Amino acid sequence: MTQISPRKIRQLGLFVFLSVTGFLVIYKFSSNEFTNYDEGTDLDAEQHEAAHAKALDDISSRLKDLEIEFANLEARVPKKYPQIKSLNYLERKRILITGGAGFVGSHLVDRLMFQGHEVIVVDNFFTGRKRNVEHWIGHKNFELIHHDIVNPLFIEVDQIYHLASPASPPHYMLNPVKTIKTNTIGTINILGLARRVHAKVLIASTSEVYGDPDIHPQPETYWGHVNPIGPRACYDEGKRVSETLSYAYAKEHNIEVRVARIFNTYGPRMHMNDGRVVSNFILQALQNDVITIYGSGKQTRSFQYVTDLVDGLVALMASNYSLPINLGNPVEHTINEFATIIKDLVGGSGKIIHLAEVEDDPQRRRPDISRAKKYLNWEPQVSLAVGLQRTVDYFRKELKKFNYSSNNKFIPERPA
Numbered sequence: 001m002t003q004i005s006p007r008k009i010r011q012l013g014l015f016v017f018l019s020v021t022g023f024l025v026i027y028k029f030s031s032n033e034f035t036n037y038d039e040g041t042d043l044d045a046e047q048h049e050a051a052h053a054k055a056l057d058d059i060s061s062r063l064k065d066l067e068i069e070f071a072n073l074e075a076r077v078p079k080k081y082p083q084i085k086s087l088n089y090l091e092r093k094r095i096l097i098t099g100g101a102g103f104v105g106s107h108l109v110d111r112l113m114f115q116g117h118e119v120i121v122v123d124n125f126f127t128g129r130k131r132n133v134e135h136w137i138g139h140k141n142f143e144l145i146h147h148d149i150v151n152p153l154f155i156e157v158d159q160i161y162h163l164a165s166p167a168s169p170p171h172y173m174l175n176p177v178k179t180i181k182t183n184t185i186g187t188i189n190i191l192g193l194a195r196r197v198h199a200k201v202l203i204a205s206t207s208e209v210y211g212d213p214d215i216h217p218q219p220e221t222y223w224g225h226v227n228p229i230g231p232r233a234c235y236d237e238g239k240r241v242s243e244t245l246s247y248a249y250a251k252e253h254n255i256e257v258r259v260a261r262i263f264n265t266y267g268p269r270m271h272m273n274d275g276r277v278v279s280n281f282i283l284q285a286l287q288n289d290v291i292t293i294y295g296s297g298k299q300t301r302s303f304q305y306v307t308d309l310v311d312g313l314v315a316l317m318a319s320n321y322s323l324p325i326n327l328g329n330p331v332e333h334t335i336n337e338f339a340t341i342i343k344d345l346v347g348g349s350g351k352i353i354h355l356a357e358v359e360d361d362p363q364r365r366r367p368d369i370s371r372a373k374k375y376l377n378w379e380p381q382v383s384l385a386v387g388l389q390r391t392v393d394y395f396r397k398e399l400k401k402f403n404y405s406s407n408n409k410f411i412p413e414r415p416a
């Protein structure tokens with residue numbers, strides 16, 4: 001497409017503006033004449049009004065045409081993109097990210113785009129959002145496809161990061177059958193694609209495969225303690241099948257798979273409606289609302305900042321290590337402690353309260369990251385204090401946008 005400079009666009013805008021104004025002046029002038037002439041004739045008022053209405057219709061349809069023309073011209077103004085590395089033909093890869101418009105996916109998109117690769121995002125926008133990747137839309141290295149991976153996909157790629165699935169408990173519990181389909185049929189479709197085009201594939205699994213663990217911290221060799229018919233089963237069993245499928249395809253069809261078991265992750269671009277503990281507590285504190293702990297608050301979690309996870313995912317894809325690898329931050333906190341950390345960081349006058357506990361809520365969770373350290377030379381770099389501050393800043397801005405369009409308080413989501 002021909003590129004037009006912003007200066008030329010401004011000139012064209014001015015031209016359109018002058019044309020419309022000129023048109024209106026001429027119309028006014030001629031309609032006065034018409035009225036004057038009219039006074040001296042037998043034209044009745046009805047004809048007179050009809051003539052005016054027609055002229056107005058003509059003007060408004062011409063204005064619409066000009067608006068469309070102007071929008072087309074605007075679309076041709078080259079967009080400013082973040083600076084990316086330039087890779088030669090051999091180094092540059094075509095990389096598919098399923099769920100690439102989601103929270104984690106979009107940060108991975110940024111990383112791979114900055115590295116100079118071609119990135120194709122596939123998302124059904126169930127929990128992903130266009131605005132997470134909008135800064136790349138139109139870039140020659142970037143493509144966004146609205147597609148649900150429950151349906152097969154036919155494209156040519158070198159690598160696939162398979163991240164598509166709702167990850168927050170209230171979201172994956174909302175439509176459990178769909179969550180199972182995404183993690184089973186969706187994974188089959190992705191592994192089938194990897195097989196056809198000989199792509200290396202990384203499957204995003206989860207710490208939830210360990211269920212409510214009776215081994216602590218959790219090494220990858222632990223087989224887990226999962227309730228197969230509980231409310232979380234659609235996700236944790238779905239991900240377990242996803243892992244099983246990966247190794248079955250690797251064995252039977254000789255494809256290269258990588259499996260990341262992702263522990264609790266937080267950071268900017270989490271949805272305000274995410275419903276997980278980090279976004280809920282921050283949003284509650286920012287709005288001087290009560291901070292809602294589910295159950296006793298003695299359950300523990302270990303939180304990793306999203307860019308640390310992205311480092312781990314990219315290192316895992318690049319590695320030769322094919323068994324599952326935990327990616328998480330081993331610094332562990334009770335949810336009670338975490339509520340106090342957020343309250344101290346954000347301030348806010350809301351009390352910390354306890355609500356009913358969530359069914360099958362894992363009581364302890366902390367990754368053993370010896371494998372990641374040994375095989376990927378990876379460990380988290382961003383402290384909780386730094387990561388949380390960035391996340392609080394992000395949600396503060398999001399709330400401002402929300403309050404701009406609504407005067408209501410934002411109420412974070414809860415599991416059903």
Ligand SMILES: O=c1ccn([C@@H]2O[C@H](COP(=O)(O)OP(=O)(O)O[C@H]3OC[C@@H](O)[C@H](O)[C@H]3O)[C@@H](O)[C@H]2O)c(=O)[nH]1
Nearest residue numbers: 167169206207262263264276277280292293294299358
């Ligand atoms: O408002 C809240 C939200 C959550 N919680 C509690 O905080 C803890 C963490 O809950 P979250 O919803 O953030 O996340 P969970 O650890 O239950 O699940 C997560 O685990 C790992 C990831 O792979 C998944 O994305 C997600 O399923 C739980 O004990 C939960 O009950 C609260 O006390 N209050």
